[in-house]
Amino acid sequence: MSLLGIDVGGTKLAMAVGGRDGAPTHRMRRAIALTGDWRRDLEVLTDDARRLLEEATKAGASPLERIGVSVPGPLDREAGLLLNPPNLPGWSEVPVGSVLEAAFGVETRVENDANAAALAEWHFGAGRLQRDSLVYLTMSTGVGGGLILGGRLHRGAHGGAGELGHAAVELPGIVCACGLQGCLEAYVGGNAWRDRLRRVTPDESDVLARAGGAKESIRPEHLVEAARTGDAFALREMSRWLDYLSRGLATLVMTLEPEVIVLGTIAVAAGEELCFAPLRERVAARLWPHQAARLSIVPAALGEDLPYRAGLAVALEGEASEPDAGAR
Amino acid sequence: MSLLGIDVGGTKLAMAVGGRDGAPTHRMRRAIALTGDWRRDLEVLTDDARRLLEEATKAGASPLERIGVSVPGPLDREAGLLLNPPNLPGWSEVPVGSVLEAAFGVETRVENDANAAALAEWHFGAGRLQRDSLVYLTMSTGVGGGLILGGRLHRGAHGGAGELGHAAVELPGIVCACGLQGCLEAYVGGNAWRDRLRRVTPDESDVLARAGGAKESIRPEHLVEAARTGDAFALREMSRWLDYLSRGLATLVMTLEPEVIVLGTIAVAAGEELCFAPLRERVAARLWPHQAARLSIVPAALGEDLPYRAGLAVALEGEASEPDAGAR
Numbered sequence: 001m002s003l004l005g006i007d008v009g010g011t012k013l014a015m016a017v018g019g020r021d022g023a024p025t026h027r028m029r030r031a032i033a034l035t036g037d038w039r040r041d042l043e044v045l046t047d048d049a050r051r052l053l054e055e056a057t058k059a060g061a062s063p064l065e066r067i068g069v070s071v072p073g074p075l076d077r078e079a080g081l082l083l084n085p086p087n088l089p090g091w092s093e094v095p096v097g098s099v100l101e102a103a104f105g106v107e108t109r110v111e112n113d114a115n116a117a118a119l120a121e122w123h124f125g126a127g128r129l130q131r132d133s134l135v136y137l138t139m140s141t142g143v144g145g146g147l148i149l150g151g152r153l154h155r156g157a158h159g160g161a162g163e164l165g166h167a168a169v170e171l172p173g174i175v176c177a178c179g180l181q182g183c184l185e186a187y188v189g190g191n192a193w194r195d196r197l198r199r200v201t202p203d204e205s206d207v208l209a210r211a212g213g214a215k216e217s218i219r220p221e222h223l224v225e226a227a228r229t230g231d232a233f234a235l236r237e238m239s240r241w242l243d244y245l246s247r248g249l250a251t252l253v254m255t256l257e258p259e260v261i262v263l264g265t266i267a268v269a270a271g272e273e274l275c276f277a278p279l280r281e282r283v284a285a286r287l288w289p290h291q292a293a294r295l296s297i298v299p300a301a302l303g304e305d306l307p308y309r310a311g312l313a314v315a316l317e318g319e320a321s322e323p324d325a326g327a328r
Numbered sequence: 329m330s331l332l333g334i335d336v337g338g339t340k341l342a343m344a345v346g347g348r349d350g351a352p353t354h355r356m357r358r359a360i361a362l363t364g365d366w367r368r369d370l371e372v373l374t375d376d377a378r379r380l381l382e383e384a385t386k387a388g389a390s391p392l393e394r395i396g397v398s399v400p401g402p403l404d405r406e407a408g409l410l411l412n413p414p415n416l417p418g419w420s421e422v423p424v425g426s427v428l429e430a431a432f433g434v435e436t437r438v439e440n441d442a443n444a445a446a447l448a449e450w451h452f453g454a455g456r457l458q459r460d461s462l463v464y465l466t467m468s469t470g471v472g473g474g475l476i477l478g479g480r481l482h483r484g485a486h487g488g489a490g491e492l493g494h495a496a497v498e499l500p501g502i503v504c505a506c507g508l509q510g511c512l513e514a515y516v517g518g519n520a521w522r523d524r525l526r527r528v529t530p531d532e533s534d535v536l537a538r539a540g541g542a543k544e545s546i547r548p549e550h551l552v553e554a555a556r557t558g559d560a561f562a563l564r565e566m567s568r569w570l571d572y573l574s575r576g577l578a579t580l581v582m583t584l585e586p587e588v589i590v591l592g593t594i595a596v597a598a599g600e601e602l603c604f605a606p607l608r609e610r611v612a613a614r615l616w617p618h619q620a621a622r623l624s625i626v627p628a629a630l631g632e633d634l635p636y637r638a639g640l641a642v643a644l645e646g647e648a649s650e651p652d653a654g655a656r
Contacts, residue, residue, distance in 0.1 A: 147583075149477050150477065150478055150482060156461070157585050157622065158622055160618075161584050163585075164582070164583060167578075180615075180616070250496065251579060254491040254494050254495045255489065255492060255495060255579075255583060255584075256482065256484060257488040257489040257491075288507070294485065
């Protein structure tokens with residue numbers, strides 16, 4: 001059977017056709033060009049998908065069986081609507097799933113991007129050898145989370161689980177973009193960190209030089225580069241970032257004891273020496289020795305492949321792992 | 329089929345025979361009298377169980393099919409051992425399950441008391457109408473947790489999930505009995521709270537009067553009684569307790585979005601007006617409005633029945649809810 005995976009990102013659209021092993025046989029990627037009218041945008045997306053499927057069919061792919069879509073949240077699962085993602089202007093209460101089901105005549109599953117990434121890492125990436133559980137943190141502009149527990153995506157009572165970026169790590173703490181106080185995202189999220197760095201980076205830091213000397217151009221990547229060369233300010237900031245992150249992760253271990261915690265984006269860019277090795281130590285210091293000994297915190301493994309795999313993983317999820325409706 | 333449920337508590341032993349509906353048809357309860365030799369203690373327990381089963385059989389019960397046991401943690405699930413519960417002197421690395429399997433010739437499942445209580449509330453109590461998820465907090469001498477997620481007990485990668493009492497709610501925070509800092513249990517656990525109250529209760533407070541005027545006799549129950557009569561100190565302390573508890577619960581909602589959070593013991597004793605109504609407000613203040621609107625925090629429903637139901641729920645759990653081993 002063939003699956004179609006679609007990843008609607010803030011800036012890019014990616015699609016892939018693949019089989020149950022999740023290996024994309026045909027793929028496409030392009031910048032997202034929104035018209036301000038979601039109906040029109042979805043027509044363009046559907047045309048793209050149709051072309052990719054035609055290409056796959058010509059190459060001998062079996063008929064399409066299911067579509068999986070990764071979208072920026074928030075989703076209203078009960079109503080099947082993508083509500084109003086801040087980075088998709090003009091998209092408000094969009095029935096992505098039913099539009100695609102009507103266009104292609106196959107079941108279409110839709111998940112928010114953090115859940116989709118968690119599924120992708122679970123099926124094809126850093127969690128592919130695990131059997132029980134994985135927690136994925138996006139560590140991107142914001143901090144999103146996806147939880148695989150007991151081998152299945154845990155969505156929560158109303159699809160709202162995994163808001164790991166908005167668990168408090170400082171009390172009362174600074175105000176987060178979400179309106180709450182002390183959220184993990186307000187300390188380690190890419191946008192919050194960027195804004196802070198633009199405020200606090202000293203003139204003599206290498207971070208500023210790497211941003212071309214303009215504070216308003218500083219991004220977390222510049223800090224990571226400067227930390228790698230031993231810049232004192234960058235190392236202090238990195239340490240602060242790791243400390244807040246370790247608070248959030250320790251609580252996750254106490255609560256869920258996942259087999260593996262997978263971190264994406266900024267953490268992957270920072271790498272083993274700057275991020276993962278010191279992070280494991282800091283989390284361990286907040287745990288009991290037997291928990292620390294079993295701790296597994298690793299970088300996301302899919303990298304550039306994630307957008308192609310995310311949609312395919314969503315298409316696959318229901319297949320292998322849907323809760324048994326008759327179990328209760 | 330008949331099930332035998334056994335609850336080994338710190339001070340009491342309870343047993344019940346029942347069917348799949350979890351209603352105990354025969355029960356016994358007695359003070360635990362430990363000999364310092366767990367083999368001897370288990371022989372006495374086995375004799376008790378045999379007598380209860382004979383009684384049930386005479387009354388027409390069907391043959392015994394499975395045993396469920398609730399024990400104080402910690403457990404080593406892989407080795408099938410109860411390690412060294414602080415309140416069961418002489419019990420160290422006890423193979424409870426295999427001893428009972430040898431004695432009765434039926435499968436025996438063993439869970440720690442927080443998991444067993446979560447299962448009992450899920451099957452028979454406050455969560456019996458839910459389909460997806462329940463988080464149970466013991467709120468007793470310590471704070472333990474049990475998680476039902478996707479309709480199944482979530483034990484974690486090595487049986488260590490649900491340590492909700494040791495997620496940090498204050499940073500760095502006071503040192504917990506467990507050795508870590510800022511743990512929820514160090515602020516709201518019965519023993520920690522008792523010790524604090526003995527230190528900080530002012531002479532003029534009604535709390536002291538209710539403890540017979542002796543600070544070393546103060547227990548959280550005295551505080552709850554005094555708060556009910558409007559004692560200013562007791563109300564302030566109750567407020568502090570609710571505040572710390574609300575921090576822990578808000579993180580749980582962000583992380584797991586359970587259908588229901590069930591609180592036991594002290595919370596049940598404090599009741600709706602003193603505990604649940606103000607607690608819901610405080611948790612809501614740490615959440616987004618749509619999360620707060622869906623929040624369900626309720627008292628444990630089983631009360632005095634819990635010890636009889638806990639073992640029966642453990643016996644039942646595997647039956648209805650064991651993960652499908654073939655799913656992956």
